[in-house]
Amino acid sequence: MQAIVKSRRAPGGDLAHVADPRPGDEEVLVAVRAASVCGTDVHIWEWNEWAQGRIHRVPMILGHELSGEVIEVGARVRSLKVGDHVSAETHIADGTCYQCRTGKMHICENVQVLGVDRDGIFAEFAVLPEMNAWRNDADLDPALASIQEPLGNAIHSLFPEQCVDDLPGKSVLITGCGPIGLLAIAAAKHFGASTVVATEVNRVRSDLARKMGADLVLNPKEEGSSIAERIRSSTEGRGVDVALEMSGHSSSLPLVFDALCPGGRVSLLGLFDGPVSLNIDDAIIFRAARVHGIFGRRMFDTWYTVKSLLRNPAFRAKMGQIITHRVPIPEVGRAMELIEGGEAAKVSLTAKW
Helix, strand or coil: CEEEEECCCCCCCEEEECCCCCCCCCEEEEEEEEEECCHHHHHHHHCCHHHHHHCCCCCEECCCEEEEEEEEECCCCCCCCCCCEEEECCEECCCCCHHHHCCCHHHCCCCEEECCCECCCCECEEEEEHHHEEECCCCCCHHHHCCHHHHHHHHHHHCHHHCCCCCCCCEEEEECCCHHHHHHHHHHHHCCCCEEEEECCCHHHHHHHHHHCCCEEECHHHHHHHHHHHHHHCCCCCCEEEEEECCCCCCHHHHHHHCEEEEEEEEECCCCCCCCCCCHHHHHHCCCCEEEECCCCCCCHHHHHHHHHHCCHHHHHHHHCCEEEEEEHHHHHHHHHHHHCCCCCEEEEECCC
């Protein structure tokens, strides 16, 4: 089959012919119908410092966000059948460690991530463990189905530890309007947030943030040191009840706490390039802030929430707006250029070989 392969420890990737994958007894073979580009894929493509330290297997097929059709099932597969439309929970847990056995499978200590630790899905076909193949409604657009994984990140950030009761009627700050931040804006408004403030420097993404429902979009470069006060003034001076840090920019970390109402909660999803500085006393202790580190999706609570959201036509329509470009998988290099150049929000990859 054809696939996009990271063939060397250097920037870029290659379109190559590789052996067709074969499913094991508890796996399914999926024909990839659509995929999408994640920030992690961009880091690996660029071969930045994070990728150099994290990627241990080269050559490797890239990519992890997909939707596709099951075309073969292993001998012990019971929950799926040929013809099912599926997406992937991309974190493959071992099921035996302490975290897995105590309801925290999403932070399995031996987790393997598609396209990071094992072959990914920028290919004609991919193999998934039965547990990781999430069956979609038959009428779901494959492009939307492929971005359920980042939507799950947004939902987990909004509702860590199932904090559902403290979002309706509350104010939310989202720093960074990449695809996950944009999805978080739409989901926050859907679930009843009264005010959503977003920060973003890219004009394409700022415009999309408003379309997703943000009540106020601020550019940190333009606002400077007054940005926290601007955010507090949008909440009658109290500060926001919930803050989601999704940019991974060092200046955003103190901002989410400066703009937070005492007793509020913070979800940290964005990955920082290196160590960051924060006054813990003022930011967290004296503010009685609740802080959640977000990794992946709660398996599989988050996926059921995502499924219900995608059955709402209005939410599906809004979600579709973040797909700014559609590119065939073999031209993934062009997709990377669109993202790196700031022209794109989410790039959908079509299975045209």
